[in-house]
Amino acid sequence: MLVGVMGAGKTTVGELLAERLGTAFRDTDADIEADAGKPISEIFIDEGEAHFRTLEEAAVKSALASFGGVLALGGGAVLSERTRAVLAGHSVVFLSVGLSDAVSRVGLGAGRPLLAINPRATLKHLMDQRRPLYEEVATFTVATDGRDPVEIADEIVTLLKP
Numbered sequence: 001m002l003v004g005v006m007g008a009g010k011t012t013v014g015e016l017l018a019e020r021l022g023t024a025f026r027d028t029d030a031d032i033e034a035d036a037g038k039p040i041s042e043i044f045i046d047e048g049e050a051h052f053r054t055l056e057e058a059a060v061k062s063a064l065a066s067f068g069g070v071l072a073l074g075g076g077a078v079l080s081e082r083t084r085a086v087l088a089g090h091s092v093v094f095l096s097v098g099l100s101d102a103v104s105r106v107g108l109g110a111g112r113p114l115l116a117i118n119p120r121a122t123l124k125h126l127m128d129q130r131r132p133l134y135e136e137v138a139t140f141t142v143a144t145d146g147r148d149p150v151e152i153a154d155e156i157v158t159l160l161k162p
């Protein structure tokens with residue numbers, strides 16, 4: 001399981017990690033979009049963030065019940081106490097990232113509805129609010145600033161070795 005704020009690289013590193021481990025990859029955001037038949041930005045507009053969080057909680061629960069590969073979570077999935085409880089007992093990697101790298105990676109926040117207005121200030125606020133939650137669920141923390149996704153995936157492979 002990969003957790004961390006938007007722009008930490010969960011989706012990108014998750015795909016590479018699954019390749020390295022020879023296993024499947026899933027992303028709860030993609031699962032939610034497939035089920036809803038529309039992009040996350042439209043779910044936020046049509047039904048609101050609270051509804052998205054309900055779908056997200058169900059998506060994590062269902063993926064963890066039926067799937068043994070690499071799972072990237074959305075950045076806000078850890079806001080749910082039930083999700084944090086469900087993550088216990090799994091290998092959870094917190095991809096950490098500083099504000100400047102996160103801002104440059106997400107650009108103007110296209111496709112990320114929470115970053116539609118003032119992405120830098122919003123990301124800073126979300127990082128401060130969520131860091132303790134990422135740390136709470138993490139088995140390992142991997143710093144990503146200035147590092148290539150391939151190198152990060154390789155480090156995780158090493159950390160996961162028994």
Ligand SMILES: Nc1ncnc2c1ncn2[C@@H]1O[C@H](COP(=O)(O)OP(=O)(O)O)[C@@H](O)[C@H]1O
Binds near residue numbers: 009144
């Ligand atoms: N370590 C990295 N270094 C540079 N760019 C990265 C890194 N990880 C991800 N990116 C880029 O940042 C953007 C956000 O990555 P993504 O994997 O979608 O993050 P997340 O799923 O955590 O929000 C993508 O354009 C991706 O190519």
Ligand SMILES: O=C(O)C1=C[C@@H](OP(=O)(O)O)[C@@H](O)[C@H](O)C1
Binds near residue numbers: 005007074075
């Ligand atoms: O941090 C958040 O609250 C969100 C992160 C996004 O996923 P990524 O972290 O993969 O960008 C996506 O789930 C949605 O836009 C909300």
Ligand SMILES: [Mg+2]
Binds near residue numbers: 010
């Ligand atoms: Mg993602």
